[in-house]
Amino acid sequence: EAIEKGGYEHFMLKEIYEQPRSVADCMRGRVNADSGLLVLGGLRDYVDKLAKTKRIVIVACGTSWHAGLVAEYIFEELARINVEVEYASEFRYRNPIIKEGDFVIAISQSGETADTLAAIELAKSKGATIIGVCNVVGSSIPRATHAGAYTHAGPEIGVASTKAFTAQVTVLAMMAIAVARKKGTLHEDTFRRLLFELERIPSKIETVLKTDEKIKEIAAQFKDSRNFIYLGRGYNFPVALEGALKLKEISYIHAEGYPAAEMKHGPIALIDEEMPVVFIATKDSSYEKVVSNIQEVKARKGKVIAIVTEGDKLIPTMADYTIEIPAMHEALIPLVATIPLQLLSYHIAVLRGCNVDQPRNLAKSVTVE
């Protein structure tokens, strides 16, 4: 096992550190900005059909569901297709409205999640075309779909999903870009720019991994907290949900992810000097709004940890701690902004003496309903 961990203390840490490579593997042979290449072999015959569909329903569970939420924002913005993201377990038990011509994208690391598999069978019986985004080659879900794209992240051993998530978002972003281009909703310049930016994601993740020591120090400050709030807007809202889920899963600290603006409809009542609030506050279209949300938290003496864009001068004057990430196209920020949150939860869990790779009560793959 020590050999398998490759010198890392836990599989989770190894898998966090593998992300520059796993994201690159996920794009290998699929993206080339210089030649304007974007191909997903398994979807070759489906990009056309996706470009014509009026509706995409995404079904998934857990972290994969968060990848689905990111995909919703990307598909809607770039391809202007109506996307709904469903928990597989809710979708399958409520007689969902699925019509012939609808596309269902099922996202699953393991390819074995019982509820996701059942949701696929139900949607298929109603005439939907099913696309799979899975990591484990030859697992049950890819076999139940019409077509799909593997994430090629390599085996993920840690129960809390890390590199599978970034690979899922990478595949879904590639898919959305390909469909948007086919549909004509994406300007050629933006298409090229997105490919260029995708190719740079692995090195940006590498840069963020270098902030690990700083994140460890922040973790030490908050390891005894009993609650956490994670806030983000737009593309960073799913990142907030994923950050909170990671913390819950492995450190057993109660954490809630919320859209930053919704804070005033509830969670703001929880804020006092004991409450750490993690903001994903990158320089994007909602930056100014997030800045005022940070002010609202500081006015109530909450402790702010902010993920900011490199060179941000304003937020460091307000937040208690900041972690910088490089600038990039807004749609791709979740791929990089998630990394410091994975590290934060990892270090907090280790400091609390938790079993990081096998947290209590959780399974890597939930094959029961």
Ligand code: G6P
């Ligand atoms: C379990 C795992 C999570 C995972 C979820 C969905 O809860 O602990 O890490 O996100 O199942 O699994 P899947 O394999 O379908 O992505």
